[in-house]
Amino acid sequence: MSDPRPDDTAMQAYLGRLRRLTTHVAVDEASEQADAIVAAGASLSALEEVSVDALTRWVRARPADVPALGLTVGLSQEKLKNLLRVAFGTSSWVKAVGDDARGVVVWLDEELGLLAALEAQRHRTYTFGDVLAARGTSRQVANRAGVAGKLIEDAVEQIVRDLGLPYEMRGRFVGRNGDTGPADLAVPGFEDALIAVACKGFDSTGSKLTAAVTEVMDMAGVSFAHQYVLAVVDGIGWLSRQGDFRRMHALLEQHRIDGLYALADLDAFRADLHAAAVRHGLLEGHLPDAGPVDVPGEALVARPEEFEAQLRLDL
Known part of the structure; x- marks a missing residue:
């Protein structure tokens, strides 16, 4: 039996770092x-x-x-x-x-x-009121996909703010030939984006994960060479959509995007974001010292290894 391809090994290691983003709710x-x-x-x-x-x-x-x-x-x-x-x-x-x-x-x-x-x-x-409450809570559980995505957005936004970078949230950044691509965060803004970030988190599965991959592919497709495209992607829903995840991970292997990070990799994301900002003259100097980035969600397995920054820029 042949050894797994390097990209398969890296992808499986990434999947092993996924976190549960939403909490369970005791309802019928x-x-x-x-x-x-x-x-x-x-x-x-x-x-x-x-x-x-x-x-x-x-x-x-x-x-x-x-x-x-x-x-x-x-x-x-x-x-x-x-x-x-x-x-x-x-x-x-x-x-x-x-x-x-x-x-x-x-x-x-x-x-x-x-x-x-x-x-x-x-x-x-159980009373009739209990039945109605259970149905209403079930609807809230169904809406937790949005909560999972917002959790990643909040974590990324906090890092951007801590670094002192200008940014805009949720829009379309301008790329090659005036074409636009979706982004959950753009630095310094969507009209003049130098760094575009996707934040995608799902604990459940379904077509929305395919749509998320399509968005990241669209970002890669329209970006200029000087524009950095980074994606923070997490949630156990990807375990059941590994075909979709493979397409997104391939973008990193093909150098069509500049970084792909689980929440466990937020320290590496922070380092790469700082490096890209320095390269574009948005920041100066070395990465400021800070404590470990607060990682939201729930880790499901022990992860003792440390992950290096992906951009590897020589500053």
């Missing part, structure tokens, strides 16, 4: 599989005790009903798949339970408080 979410969820709920209500041993026996007997445990702690099936992929190397709860049923239960409890949530919820009497 609606589902198309209503009958199965109702049956699973009835079975959980009938358990004599709520314990790791009891739930391990339950998931072994009903592996297809693991999403009901996810719903207990506010996870949609999509988010459950993504988190299982990180924790167990598979997005299939049936396979995860087949390989390590007790491990799945312990993970749900330690990470999301399954036992306490199930004990508190399974015998509660």
